[in-house]
Structures are given as C-alpha cells and as structure tokens.
Amino acid sequence: MGGVDAGFAAGAVRPGGGVADREPGVAAGRPDAGAAVTNVRAERLAAVNDHLVEQTPVQMRRGLLETLVVPTGKKVSPLEWMRTAVALVSGAGKREALNVCHERGEEFDVGRAS
Template sequence: MAYEFLSDEQVRRYGVFVADPTPEELERFFFLDQQGLALARKKRRRHNRLGWADQWGTARMLGTFLEDPAGVPRVVVDYVADQLGIEDASCIKEYAERGPTQYEHTGEIRDLLGFREFADAETEIAAFVASRVAKTRDSRRELFDRAALRLVEERVLLPGITPLTRLVAEVQRDTLGQINAAVVAPTPVHTRRALIETLEVPGGQRVSTLEWMRTPVTKLSGAG
C-alpha cells in the first residue's frame, strides 16, 4: 500500500471533517461574502442553494470537495442555512441525490476560488517537500501533513491520498540520496571504510561500535 507509512489517524482525517468546525472556523470559512451569497441565491431550488454554499465553504476549509455533500457536519449546514434564510436545513439530503448538479457546482466553485488541480502544482509541491527534507529532520508522516497543509494554503485541490504519499516518499528518498552522495563524494575511501566498520558488532559485544558511542553515560565514573 502506497500510504503504509501513514498512521491510521492520518488516513482517517485526510480531506474530511474530523470534528465540528469551531465558531471561529465557521466564520472564517463558511461565512458567505457578498459574491458567495449572490451566487448561492442564484440557484433555483433551496437545496441547491444550500448545497452550493456548503461546498463553497468546504473547499475553503479542507481544500477539497466531499464525495457526499450531505456529510458536512450539521453545525455547518445550520450555519449556512441561516445565512440563506432556509428554515429546513434537512433539504440538504435532496442535494446529495443530484450528482450532475454537484459536479457543475464544484467546477464553478473551483474557478471562483481560483483552485488548481494537483497535477498543475505537483512540481512546486515536490520542491517544497525537498526543501523540508534538506533543512529539517521531518519524518515522512510530518512531511505528508506539511504537504497537505501547503496544498490547502496554495489553493490546490487535494489529490487522492495515494498520489500525495507517493510524492512525499519519492521526494524524500531522492533528496536524501542526493545529500548522501554530496557528503560521501569528498570523503576518503579509508574514512568511509572506518565509518562502515562502526556499524558492525564486535565479538563479545551486544551492540555495534556506533551504538556504543551513541549511548550516554549513565553512571559517572573514571571508566565512564
């Protein structure tokens, strides 16, 4: 599995609501500005107005669209419905039944908010991950989270989880390979050999020489 290095929690929360948005998040992402409110009100039926507005806010907060728009937390639906003057927010269920309408709306919202497809931004995201690998000690899991956040910040629609994890793994591997090659190249052969020997476990010992050197002294003594 391409994303085997991720935790179950990372897989579970990718591109979805994991909890109800806070009041601050509702105001930041789901408060309809003048343009958003005008466009939502142009939709002919109330469930289409509500569904469009929910998707508009979802894209702003998560950087993607939900496969099932009815999966938006109820607090979001109620917040948006109140702005649109829709008394019965349960009509969102009718919107979920209209696949072609949802597709049309996502295209409109993508263009309105200036979102790009992952393929159009893959090179710059790879460069961002490579920079993190070169300058930090981020693990693959940390690199994945930072890459996902970067996509949202740059208004790039989140891809499936597999393409992003594959990019992170490949960029980390290639960047570390380049760094290793740059470090090894000027190192004399005898020094390389001596370093490799520290990885071996000497006879009668339980750990390698390198591990022995890395282990801190636990008892202060002359020998220690």
C-alpha cells in the first residue's frame, strides 16, 4: 500500500506485513480534521489549566500534589483512598456511624443493619 497509511501509527504493522510510514490521517504532511480538533482541544485544555494554576494558591497546589504520592507502607495514594468506596465496615466503624446517627437525632433500625 503506498501513499496514505490511514488508521495506522507510524511504525505500525499493516495487514499483510507492511510497516506504516505516516501518522494516522496524515497525507502529504497535512493533518486531517481530527488531528486539528485534537490540537485545538489540547491548546484550550492547556489554557484552562494555566488559568486554574494561576488562581490556586501555592500551598493548595502543593497539598493537592501530595495527595498523589503513595506514602511509605501504603498501597494507594491518599487521593485513591478517598476515591475508593468502603467495601467492608468494621464493628468500630459501624458503632461510630450509629453514634453519629444518635447525636443527630436520626433513627436507625439496628435489627436490619448488617
């Protein structure tokens, strides 16, 4: 297949064993509309990110970045820990939840709790 290697990244093996020599959608050095849209989106995302960084205090940015670091002895970062739903609640956790409900004046049917 000569000419355009539509749908194949440069260096990808085409069906039949040939190797693509151009990026997907690039013909004669001109990107297709999809590549143009991707570039515009990337530029706009970079502009939004730059604006947000400028508006965010340095200490807050540092704190947010720290949530990405996995602490020694742990398996997940604090951010991942916060994003993950609790699968099992310990007896102490259930007791704490019941105490909070009691303090709020909320009724809780203990007979149906599991």
